Structure formats: C-alpha cells, structure tokens
Amino acid sequence: xxxxxxxxxxxxxEGEVEPxxxxxxxxxxxxxxxxxxxxxxxxxxxxxxxxxxxxPVRSCLMFAVQAxxxxxxxxxxxxxxxxxxxxxxQAFHESHALQCGFCTPGILMTMEAFLRAEPDPxxxxxxxxxxxxxxxxxxxxxxxxxxxxxxxxxx
Amino acid sequence: xxxAPFDYDDPRSVxxxxxxxxxxxxxxKVLAGGQSLVPLMNFRLARPGRLVDINGIESLGQxxxxxxxxxxxxxxxxxxxxxxxxxxxxxxxxxxxxVWVGHSQIRNRGTVGGSVAHADPAAELxxxxxxxxxxxxxxxxxxxxxxxxxxxxxxxxxxxxxPDELLTAIEVPPQDPSTGVAFVEFARRHGDFxxxxxxxxxxxxxxxxxxxxxxxxxxxxxxxxxxxxAERRLKGGQVDEAAIKQASAAAVQGLHxxxxxxxxxxxxxxxLQVMTERALTKxxxxxxxxxx
Numbered sequence: 001x002x003x004x005x006x007x008x009x010x011x012x013x014e015g016e017v018e019p020x021x022x023x024x025x026x027x028x029x030x031x032x033x034x035x036x037x038x039x040x041x042x043x044x045x046x047x048x049x050x051x052x053x054x055x056p057v058r059s060c061l062m063f064a065v066q067a068x069x070x071x072x073x074x075x076x077x078x079x080x081x082x083x084x085x086x087x088x089x090q091a092f093h094e095s096h097a098l099q100c101g102f103c104t105p106g107i108l109m110t111m112e113a114f115l116r117a118e119p120d121p122x123x124x125x126x127x128x129x130x131x132x133x134x135x136x137x138x139x140x141x142x143x144x145x146x147x148x149x150x151x152x153x154x155x
Numbered sequence: 156x157x158x159a160p161f162d163y164d165d166p167r168s169v170x171x172x173x174x175x176x177x178x179x180x181x182x183x184k185v186l187a188g189g190q191s192l193v194p195l196m197n198f199r200l201a202r203p204g205r206l207v208d209i210n211g212i213e214s215l216g217q218x219x220x221x222x223x224x225x226x227x228x229x230x231x232x233x234x235x236x237x238x239x240x241x242x243x244x245x246x247x248x249x250x251x252x253x254v255w256v257g258h259s260q261i262r263n264r265g266t267v268g269g270s271v272a273h274a275d276p277a278a279e280l281x282x283x284x285x286x287x288x289x290x291x292x293x294x295x296x297x298x299x300x301x302x303x304x305x306x307x308x309x310x311x312x313x314x315x316x317x318p319d320e321l322l323t324a325i326e327v328p329p330q331d332p333s334t335g336v337a338f339v340e341f342a343r344r345h346g347d348f349x350x351x352x353x354x355x356x357x358x359x360x361x362x363x364x365x366x367x368x369x370x371x372x373x374x375x376x377x378x379x380x381x382x383x384x385a386e387r388r389l390k391g392g393q394v395d396e397a398a399i400k401q402a403s404a405a406a407v408q409g410l411h412x413x414x415x416x417x418x419x420x421x422x423x424x425x426x427l428q429v430m431t432e433r434a435l436t437k438x439x440x441x442x443x444x445x446x447x
Contacts (some may be wrong), residue, residue, distance in 0.1 A: 001164070009189060018160065019162070019163030019206070020157065020158045020159070020160055022157065022158075022197075025157075027254060031290050038172075041156065041157075041194075042194035042198065043194050043257075043261060044195070044196055046258070046260065049260055050265075052263075053321075055234070055263040056258050056259065056260045056263060057263050057264045058190075058261070058264070060193070060197065061187060061189055061190055061193040061194065061261075061264065062193070062264065063163075063189075063208075064191075065163060065165070065208075066165075066208065067233075086330060110259070110260065114259075122328060128345070129259065131258055131344070131345050131346050132257070132258025132259060132260050132261065132346060154416055
C-alpha cells in the first residue's frame, strides 16, 4: 500500500492505495466523484477522460499512485457555481449534445482542453478532436454543434 | 477488468532503474506511458510481478539536438513530438507519423520509448524510425548498447532488449532539408490500428534523379519492413509515375501480412501497394518542390 495525495478539482484527496488501483477508481471510490465513468477500461471509449495537469488523459490507463502530487480535473470541477454551468456544459444542454450522458464527462474534459488550444475550430477539427470519445446515442452531430456554440460564446 | 496485484517501484534516476532491472529481471516490466501495457494488464493478458515506473526520471523526458542529430529521451510523450515546431521542420516524417498514433488523450501520455519497446507491427513510430535509420540507446548494469532498427525489432511485440536493459533514447540522424517525406496509412477509423501504411523519405538530385530513398511499411509483417527492392529500383533513376508504380509493386513482393477479420492477406498486400504508391507520390511531389 502507498500513501498518496492528489489534488482533484482544487481539493487535496489523500488515500492509502494498492499500486494496481486505477486513477479512475481512485477518483470514483476514494474521492467520491462519480462523474468520471469507466466504459471499456482499455483506453478506447474515452468515457473516463480526465485532465492531468490540464491535459486530457485516460484515467483507466494510469495508476492512482502515478497521480501523487499532480493536479487532476474532472467534470465536477467545471461549473463555476451550483446554479451555473460551464459555457461548454450549457451549450451541450441547449444543443441536445447528450442523451444518456454516459460519455459526456469524458467528452467535456476533452473538449474543454481542445477549445483552450483551438478557440475557433472548424467542424472538421471538432470531429477530429472528438475521435477519441465514443458516443452511442447522439450520432455526434449535436456534439459538434454544441462545441461550436460554446466556442462562439467563449470568444 | 482490473490489473492483478504487482509490486511497484518508481525510481528517480536511470541508474536506480537499471539497478532494479538487474535485480528483478524477468519478473518486472518497465512502465513508460502505459497506453499499451495498462490495457493488457486490465485484461490480465499481462501480469507482471513488478512494475518499474520510469515516469519520475526527468532526464528521460528531454528532446535534444546534438551535432544535428535528434535525441529523443525514451519518456518523451507523443504530444511533445507533435507540438515541436523544430521536429516538424527538421524531421517532418516523425511529425507526420506521430499524429496517426491513437487519439490526443493517448498521445498526451504515450511515449516514444514505450512505442518502440512495445514493438507493435501496426505502430506508426517504429515504422517511421525504420525509414529514418534511427538508432536506439540501451543501458544496463552490463554497459551501454546502440542498436539499429533491424537489431532492436525482432518480431511481433518482441524486441532484442534483455530483461535487465532499459531503452534510454532514440537517435535520429539529420535529414537533408531538400528531402520529401510522406506518411500514409489506412485504418477503419482514425486512431485505430492501421491495416497498412507506408513511410517514405526521398531526396532528388538537381537533375531530378533519386539520390536517396527509404520506404518502410507498417502492418506488413511481424516487424517494420524496409522495402529494399523498391528502394534499389528507385535509386539513381527518374521518379515518374511509372517508376512509382513499379517500385510499389516491388515493395509488396514476398510480403506475408497476417490475415484476420479486418482484412485478408490478399487485401492487405494490395492495400500496402496502394499506400506505398500514395506515399511515394506525395513525397516525390514535396522533394521536387524543395529541389527546385
């Protein structure tokens, strides 16, 4: 067992964990943040995407011990307050960019970083950036619309 | 699923890491970016008794240029290569290959050393490094070794690295600025394992003849393939459409890619020929512009 301290959405979460514990399980079980979802558990579906020091990574392909002393962002940290959504979340809501919502946290974590790097993306660039996240409900059209709407508002 | 239990070390120096590898040998596996190893562990297809996590060794994460040669530390992330303007300008084939690796989330974490040590015949980086005649720096308590691509890549998921050896750096020779390069591949979806692909680097003399050329193929066999017969035919001659067609046909002579549900052997051979043709056409176009 190892003692670790991980900063998640600004809060330091401590735990004593087995080296084999995946980062996503630490986030869900130890930090109690269940917005991060495990889908495939082998890096294909993108549902478990979180940000490690600001960069999107798969939380199923990292061990919690590797996040010791690092900064993690999850979907729970996006909204500025309990009554207000992040512009990307608001745009997803309005554009019907989600149905069941299972994939949405991973997509939001990916797209938030993408819009920071490319604030004015073409629909083609948005599609390319979405390639690592699977969604079985929407057919992606409304996700692209939502990301574009958020980009317009965040300018 | 979840990985089976394992012991875990996170050394802070290369010396400490090779000490651990010397001590535990076969029992342990080196953990670099983990983007291939951890999926295998999650499925319990891999059950290493011990992981030596080299993410904490800062010296392995550096990109250096020495005497015109590019030195990529084993822990350089794919995203670092992708974002480097210097690499895009001076080693464009590396940049063109790396954007095909997985998805952005994978490239943020995946490493160049990990891609090499994993030795997937469908991987982009080993193929590009074969075309670039890269060298691989390896270290153990027994001393250093420098390997060529055809010495390190042995077969599917198999390298010549001994259990006590650590890949520390990849060295890429300088590239002639007039060289034209292209990396093309075909996958059902971008980010999937490629069914076939080709990396080409070609330099043209002033009179338009080919002075140097490298053609490497991925998903063409158990390890990266250099299409030597195609290279021989192209060298010294005019590289027109007919020459490209001939060379591409020669490139796939005698290849035995695996047949599976994604594509039969016949289909893959045909695909590799088309990929080679496209890569050559694109690279020659660039080289012609640069030579002019």
